[in-house]
Amino acid sequence: MCLALPGKSLQQPLVKNKVVTPMRKEINFSVIGQYVDYLVKEQGVKNVFVNGTTGEGLSLSISERRRVAEEWVTKGRNKLDQVVIHVGALSLKESQELAQHAAEIGADGIAVIAPFFLKPWNKDVLINFLKEVAAAAPALPFYYYHIPALTGIKIRAEELLDGIQDKIPTFQGLKFSDTDLLDFGQCVDQNRQRQFAFLFGVDEQLLSALVMGATGAVGSTYNYLGKKTNQMLEAFEQKDFSVALNYQSHFLIYFSCLGFGVSQTKAIMTLVSGIPMGPPRLPLQKASREFTDNAEAKLKSLNFLSFTSLKDRNLEACS
Ligand SMILES: CC(=O)N[C@@H]([C@@H](O)[C@H](O)[C@H](O)CO)[C@@H](O)CC(=O)C(=O)O
Structure with missing residues (x-):
């Protein structure tokens, strides 16, 4: 998920949410519309x-990735500001196919990780790979x-x-x-014209x-901490640094006790939103019952659960 700093243009949104992919035995496409509404209304997150x-994404088949992307673009229409699709893959061809598909369905941007099995060993080779993917969607921000x-x-x-930018316009x-x-600071320093x-x-x-x-x-915790993070961003914009620090330490340090893996994120999101996000796909393991009980108690103590009893809810992620 991605959040935006108040006052910053949406060309450079501040907070993007990394959405989970809801699953049962297969991907649960039917809850994506509800997921969009939850993010927008409850978390104030409009970029995904x-x-x-x-x-x-890397555990899904290419056809599943296409369908998930379509679902987010369709269900997010007129509700979300930006839907950025990650199209990285080990195969250049697959990555290009996904990039082209993202353009065809009207996504707002694409992102690509470095291929990680047969690896690019230097910057030039990596850029060549990225350039070939970007060229498959020449109108999409990369x-x-x-x-x-x-x-x-x-x-x-x-x-x-x-x-x-000379290589990838x-x-x-x-x-x-x-x-x-240090690397991050050097990137910022290099970007003197502020075009990037x-x-x-790293949410914490x-x-x-x-x-x-x-x-x-852009991060996973904005699924359930979007609203709080937006408040932190606002405090930062207002130069109210002690309030911003309070948000950062209170919530992220607290949540780090719960754990930030994909399985944990799915379980926490199920508890907080009431939307069944399901277990992750192998090789990941679903969150344990002990984890879920512990998380539920902590979330309740933080007033994070909007409903009082979870007993009747569909907590597939948690069992
Ligand atoms: C390794 C990892 O999953 N990092 C997360 C973070 O949001 C991370 O969950 C958070 O900082 C808590 O550690 C994101 O950067 C991942 C992400 O952007 C994605 O889902 O693509």
Whole structure:
């Protein structure tokens, strides 16, 4: 999910939500409309990032990814501001197919991770790969999704940024999911004309990244902390740093006790929204009953649950 700083143009939205992909045995497409409404009305989140890490994009088949993207674009029409589709894949052909598809269905942008099995070993090779994908959707804003802990590709974002727009004219910015704030700061520093968006993807460090010049945030916790994070962004804009810090520490440090994996996110979202997000797909494991009971108690103590009894609700993610 992606949130936007008040006052910033939507070209550079501040908070994007990384949506989960609702599942039962198969993907549960039927709840995506309800999910859109929940994000907009309850969390104030109008920008989404689909088929990313949180959405288990790399665990879905190509046809599933196409259908999930279609569903978000269709159900989000006239409700969401931006739907960005992650189209990264190990196969260049598949990535291009997904990029082209994103353009055809009217998505607002695409993002791509580095291929991580047969790896690009230097910046030029990585840019060549990204360039070929971007060329399949020449009218769509393109984001490089930097997540080295998961891809194993250690090419620094700052290095990649140097001269990238000459190679990829649609390059719009970075989704930076790494804790290396030195690299992040160097990216910001390099962007003197401020033409790129820097969407930060480590939610628990967002405030530090804002101080360093992040123009947006993309993360899993905005599924249930979107409203709170928007309040933090507003406090930051108003230069009310102690309030901003309070939001950052209180909520993220508290939630970090629960855990931030995809399974946990799906279970927490099921509890908080009442929408059955289901278990994740193998190789991930569903959250344990112990986790869910613990999470439910903590959420209740924080007044995060809008309903008093969960007994009758469909808690597939939790059982
Ligand atoms: C490794 C990981 O899943 N990182 C999350 C964060 O939002 C993360 O869940 C959060 O910072 C809590 O650690 C996002 O950056 C991932 C993401 O953007 C995505 O779903 O594509």
